[in-house]
Amino acid sequence: MKTIYHEAKTRGHADHGWLKSYHSFSFANYHNPERMHFGALRVLNDDVVAAGRGFGTHPHRNMEIISIPLQGDLKHMDDMGNSTVIKQGDIQVMSAGSGVSHSEFNKNNDQEVKFLQIWIFPNQSEVTPRYDQISIFDKEVANGLTQIVSPNTDDDGVWIHQDAWFYLGSFNMEKSGNYKLKNNHNGVYVFVLDGELEINGQLLQARDGYGIWETDSFSYHIKSKAKVLFMEVPMQF
Structure with missing residues (x-):
């Protein structure tokens, strides 16, 4: 088993006034050659957007983009004709493929919006761009892991063009568990949103990241x- 620990305070940080963003991996003006990606996981941004502000129309290509709102309402528009709002409890996915342009704005003028922006390298290039979003409010497993991303169109959560599985764990009690990887060639990047857990004797706190690979399973407490x-992704792609 190999592991890597990314303490929250070691992340890259950008403050544009209207946008405050923490980067677990190199992004924009933050460049760390030792933190370019974790396998197929290319970007993990922890974003806070000011009231009424947002990202103007911009392009993406050949990337699987997943957004997980943590607070507030995020307005999405794209050149595929989608105009939607995502909020806490929703999972959004966009396969950029052969090219897509979109914008994202804080829908509200009286509160911030907080969300995770995640990019995954795809296993296919130049696919037809695609958009989807779901709510997991009525599907969350109490004190367990809820699957929110997979490579399968008929599986739980949204699907992407990559052999990757994401699980969101919500716990309100002390509990031990075991994560068994879907593929032994994959690794898992664990990102703590709130609270504390321990893996391999390493205490992880809010916004810490911890990568695990070259194993078929691991225990957590x-x-x-x-x-x-929990983000399971191929380590070679």
Whole structure:
């Protein structure tokens, strides 16, 4: 088993006034040659957008983009004709493929919007661009892991063009568990949203990241109450 620990305070940071963003991996003006990606996981941005502000129309290509709102309402528009709002409890996916342009804005003028922006390298290039979003409010597993992303169109959560599985864990009690990888060639990047958990004797706290690979499973221990994102991705792609 190999591991890597990324303490929250070691992330890259950008403050544009209207946007405050923390980067787990190199992004925009933050460049760290030792933190370019974790396998197929290219970007993990922890974004806070000011009231009424947002990202103007901009292009993407050949990337699977997943957004997970944590607070507030995010307005999405794209050149595929989609005009939607995503909020806490929703999972959004966009396969940029052969090219797509979109914009994202804080829908509200009286509160910030907080969300995770995640980019995954796809296993196919130049696919037809695609958009989808779901709500997981009525599907969340109490004190367990809820699958929110997979490579399968008929599986739980949204699907992407990559052999990757994401699980969102919500716990309100101390609990131990075991994560078994879907593919032994994959790795798992654990990102703590709230609370504390322990893996391999390493204590992880809010916004810490922890990568695990070259193993078929690992155990974790929730200390009391926590919300955690498990991202299993190919290490070679």
